[in-house]
Amino acid sequence: MKERAIEQARALLLEVPDRTLVLGFLNTMKLTPELLGTLQSPVVKSNQKIRIVNRVAEASGMSEKLRNFLAELVNNNMVADLDDIVSAYMDLWDIENHHVKAEAIFASQPSDEDLKEARAYLESAYPSANVQLCVDVDPSLMGGRVLRTRGVEYDQSYIGRLKQLERKLTEEAY
Numbered sequence: 001m002k003e004r005a006i007e008q009a010r011a012l013l014l015e016v017p018d019r020t021l022v023l024g025f026l027n028t029m030k031l032t033p034e035l036l037g038t039l040q041s042p043v044v045k046s047n048q049k050i051r052i053v054n055r056v057a058e059a060s061g062m063s064e065k066l067r068n069f070l071a072e073l074v075n076n077n078m079v080a081d082l083d084d085i086v087s088a089y090m091d092l093w094d095i096e097n098h099h100v101k102a103e104a105i106f107a108s109q110p111s112d113e114d115l116k117e118a119r120a121y122l123e124s125a126y127p128s129a130n131v132q133l134c135v136d137v138d139p140s141l142m143g144g145r146v147l148r149t150r151g152v153e154y155d156q157s158y159i160g161r162l163k164q165l166e167r168k169l170t171e172e173a174y
Helices: 003-015 019-031 033-040 046-060 064-075 079-096 112-125 158-173
Strands: 099-106 130-137 144-149 152-157
Touching: 003 064, 003 079, 019 033, 019 064, 019 079, 033 046, 033 064, 033 079, 046 064, 064 079, 079 099, 099 112, 112 130, 112 144, 144 158, 152 158
Parallel strands: 099 130
Antiparallel strands: 099 144, 144 152
């Protein structure tokens, strides 16, 4: 992700801490791909783009802060980075609000006890966080689980352990 998208996301979070407003803003933008195309077009003059932004903001009930943010993106030719900016915003919002979105992949359909253990593991790694767990099944794991969150993978699967053992044995052989 581009550093400037992360900087814009930080600025947006300071101005608009309400996640639902930002999601609504993104949905408004995505519902009209022609609008995004127009705002990115090098043929359309900047002042015309700003008029369009103002009309869209008025018609959709967009907050003044979001309207100003979009106008800033237009002025800095960053409309194409909108998806990255909103993605970074959501990540920053999660961190600031102690939300942890995690993916739990099991070799077979997990029991309630398996889910409790996975959640407990993540809650110990991220104390005082609200853990949201998305569950998936991958039989190639052969057993155990893999937990992924915030760019970190906790591989507690059988296949992961076998690969780790293989790496260790091949390193010792040399």
